[in-house]
Amino acid sequence: MKGFGTKHSTAAGLPFAGIPPEMMGKTNALMQDEPDFNNLELEFSHRTDDQETFSLLNFLAPYKYRMLGALGLVGTTEALLLLGPYLIKVAIDDGIIPKDFSVLIWVAVIWIASLFVAGFVSGFRQRYVGRLGQLLMYELRIRVFAHLQRLSLDFFTEEKAGRLMARMTSDIEALSNLLQNGLVNLVAQTLSLLFIIGILLSFNVELTLILLIIAAPIMLAMTTWFKTVSAKGYENVRNRIADVLSDLQESLSGMRLVISFNRMKHNIINHRNRVGDYRNANNYTARASAIYSSATMFVDSATTIIILAVGYLILLDINPTLDPQGAFTLGALVAFANMVSRFFKPINALVGLYNEFQSGNAAVLKLSNLLATPPSVEEKEDPIEIEDMRGDIKLQNVTFSYGASEPVLRNVSLHIEAGKSISFVGPTGAGKSTLAKLIARFYDPNEGGILIDDHNLLDLSIKSLHSQLGVVPQEPFLFHGSIKDNIRFSNIDATDEEIMSACKAVGIEDLIDRLPQGLDTPCHERGSSLSSGERQLLALARAFLSKPRVLILDEATSNIDQQSESKIERALDSLLQGRTAIIIAHRLATAMRADIIAVIKDQGIAEIGSHKDLIDKDGYYAEMYETWIRQNKGTTLD
Ligand SMILES: Nc1ncnc2c1ncn2[C@@H]1O[C@H](COP(=O)(O)OP(=O)(O)OP(=O)(O)O)[C@@H](O)[C@H]1O
Numbered sequence: 292m293k294g295f296g297t298k299h300s301t302a303a304g305l306p307f308a309g310i311p312p313e314m315m316g317k318t319n320a321l322m323q324d325e326p327d328f329n330n331l332e333l334e335f336s337h338r339t340d341d342q343e344t345f346s347l348l349n350f351l352a353p354y355k356y357r358m359l360g361a362l363g364l365v366g367t368t369e370a371l372l373l374l375g376p377y378l379i380k381v382a383i384d385d386g387i388i389p390k391d392f393s394v395l396i397w398v399a400v401i402w403i404a405s406l407f408v409a410g411f412v413s414g415f416r417q418r419y420v421g422r423l424g425q426l427l428m429y430e431l432r433i434r435v436f437a438h439l440q441r442l443s444l445d446f447f448t449e450e451k452a453g454r455l456m457a458r459m460t461s462d463i464e465a466l467s468n469l470l471q472n473g474l475v476n477l478v479a480q481t482l483s484l485l486f487i488i489g490i491l492l493s494f495n496v497e498l499t500l501i502l503l504i505i506a507a508p509i510m511l512a513m514t515t516w517f518k519t520v521s522a523k524g525y526e527n528v529r530n531r532i533a534d535v536l537s538d539l540q541e542s543l544s545g546m547r548l549v550i551s552f553n554r555m556k557h558n559i560i561n562h563r564n565r566v567g568d569y570r571n572a573n574n575y576t577a578r579a580s581a582i583y584s585s586a587t588m589f590v591d592s593a594t595t596i597i598i599l600a601v602g603y604l605i606l607l608d609i610n611p612t613l614d615p616q617g618a619f620t621l622g623a624l625v626a627f628a629n630m631v632s633r634f635f636k637p638i639n640a641l642v643g644l645y646n647e648f649q650s651g652n653a654a655v656l657k658l659s660n661l662l663a664t665p666p667s668v669e670e671k672e673d674p675i676e677i678e679d680m681r682g683d684i685k686l687q688n689v690t691f692s693y694g695a696s697e698p699v700l701r702n703v704s705l706h707i708e709a710g711k712s713i714s715f716v717g718p719t720g721a722g723k724s725t726l727a728k729l730i731a732r733f734y735d736p737n738e739g740g741i742l743i744d745d746h747n748l749l750d751l752s753i754k755s756l757h758s759q760l761g762v763v764p765q766e767p768f769l770f771h772g773s774i775k776d777n778i779r780f781s782n783i784d785a786t787d788e789e790i791m792s793a794c795k796a797v798g799i800e801d802l803i804d805r806l807p808q809g810l811d812t813p814c815h816e817r818g819s820s821l822s823s824g825e826r827q828l829l830a831l832a833r834a835f836l837s838k839p840r841v842l843i844l845d846e847a848t849s850n851i852d853q854q855s856e857s858k859i860e861r862a863l864d865s866l867l868q869g870r871t872a873i874i875i876a877h878r879l880a881t882a883m884r885a886d887i888i889a890v891i892k893d894q895g896i897a898e899i900g901s902h903k904d905l906i907d908k909d910g911y912y913a914e915m916y917e918t919w920i921r922q923n924k925g926t927t928l929d
């Protein structure tokens with residue numbers, strides 16, 4: 292068994308209490324199915340190859356024969372179910388009135404047989420249509436997810452995560468409803484309505500007209516009202532439950548603040564209001580359903596009674612002797628009355644399907660917009676695969692702004708020689724992280740160019756660039772899984788020894804020794820069970836393991852105590868041997884150690900040079916240094 296209980300069981304963030312013995316067998320079987328990520332045959336490209344726009348028709352085209360198959364099955368079921376009322380007519384006219392008992396037996400046999408076949412076909416249909424729908428959803432989810440993996444960083448900050456989640460859940464859900472029931476039913480119900488009208492017309496034209504001209508419009512109006520009201524109502528219910536959940540989530544994750552600021556009462560009132568809104572929303576839809584179902588029942592019965600009464604008058608008029616061979620027979624009347632509710636069924640279904648079709652179509656539109664969004668950092672055709680990067684970095688007149696706002700960096704030029712380290716210092720929000728992100732090609736500059744080993748970043752394959760770049764971001768992110776999984780993230784093939792030596796390099800081997808399961812200890816979501824400093828150390832170990840040619844540390848040691856930091860710095864000194872490093876640090880002690888220091892300020896590089904140069908220059912850096920010295924006076928300075 293591969294590391295069970297470290298990775299999966301803590302998904303809900305609950306303490307892991309072991310797998311109950313009765314579930315062990317199933318668990319083992321599940322583990323057997325774990326994919327081996329090294330062997331999965333999956334091609335991933337940064338370029339979007341399929342230029343075809345996403346539309347319902349394009350998406351369904353490869354499945355057209357299966358869709359036809361589904362349609363055939365649905366049509367068969369509907370037709371078989373219509374046999375019943377017709378058999379009633381036969382039973383009355385050819386069996387009961389002429390007192391021919393054998394006809395009754397035949398009718399019974401055929402009816403029962405048809406119900407059996409209908410049951411069988413409909414079971415098969417449900418399975419077939421359900422599977423087809425699931426297959427389509429599977430393809431769609433993977434397609435959208437793969438596209439998300441391809442999009443650039445700017446997309447994920449601009450587009451709210453919540454909206455993306457909505458794309459992946461409710462939009463795909465709407466489409467799934469449309470595909471699983473909608474399309475097939477739309478055709479099937481239309482067919483069934485036509486069948487029914489045909490049969491009814493063959494029974495009696497006047498009665499059919501009554502149904503079509505008087506009863507159908509009333510039913511149609513009622514159903515349209517109900518579907519509109521309930522669509523609005525259900526949307527409201529969904530929004531209200533989302534409010535309840537987000538309130539719950541917020542107060543649970545902020546529990547520490549809630550307790551320390553005594554906000555419990557306020558929180559309860561707040562939550563009570565949200566839960567109350569949710570209850571009201573549900574009551575509203577329940578009331579609408581109640582009105583609708585009793586009103587339809589009323590219309591249904593009233594129509595049946597009117598049909599029977601008018602039908603009786605017609606019968607008296609044209610066939611008073613109840614001749615079973617007559618133009619209108621008793622059997623036809625009873626069968627007709629029996630068909631009234633069958634007639635309403637497709638009408639109601641079609642109104643519902645219309646709504647479903649509309650929301651499915653809206654979902655298709657939104658998804659096709661998403662799928663048509665190109666990555667803003669796009670790989671060019673036939674990119675250069677750069678191997679053994681030296682790490683010589685040049686920025687030439689780089690100007691960059693996020694979206695349409697004022698440029699963060701304007702006309703910046705900089706040369707970082709291979710193997711040298713540079714540190715960026717400067718005020719908060721000046722653009723230090725931005726500069727580092729440009730070098731890592733998370734964004735492309737608006738003007739100017741960035742060269743690595745004299746290749747423009749735009750010409751390089753993104754994969755080869757990133758595989759030789761180690762980035763430790765300002766807010767390290769830990770994934771679900773064990774500590775080992777998280778460190779190994781940068782290099783899946785690393786052995787336990789390599790992982791352990793990376794841990795040693797950043798000085799977390801003590802921490803790991805202290806943990807009950809060592810390297811296999813799960814770090815909870817976002818690493819909330821580790822301290823911020825420990826998280827940064829893990830992120831550093833992750834970067835160490837990938838042995839990058841260029842290392843970018845963005846405040847990577849800001850939450851680490853000075854003692855551990857100086858330990859890491861010694862380790863860094865050995866890691867940085869022969870590698871290019873970009874170090875962003877607010878702490879001067881860290882920044883000072885770089886070969887060159889650049890002060891990022893006022894949209895550009897205000898000062899650049901060695902520590903000594905900048906002190907001599909007596910500018911921003913010298914002032915920073917002085918403040919720091921003054922603050923640290925009396926305390927130890929190493
Ligand atoms: N994704 C983004 N979209 C829009 N604006 C952004 C984005 N990221 C950063 N900014 C803005 O760009 C400016 C530079 O940000 P950056 O993160 O580079 O600053 P920094 O120098 O790293 O600051 P700090 O020292 O606080 O880390 C800031 O004004 C910030 O608000």
Ligand SMILES: [Mg+2]
Nearest residue numbers: 723724725765
């Ligand atoms: Mg920053």
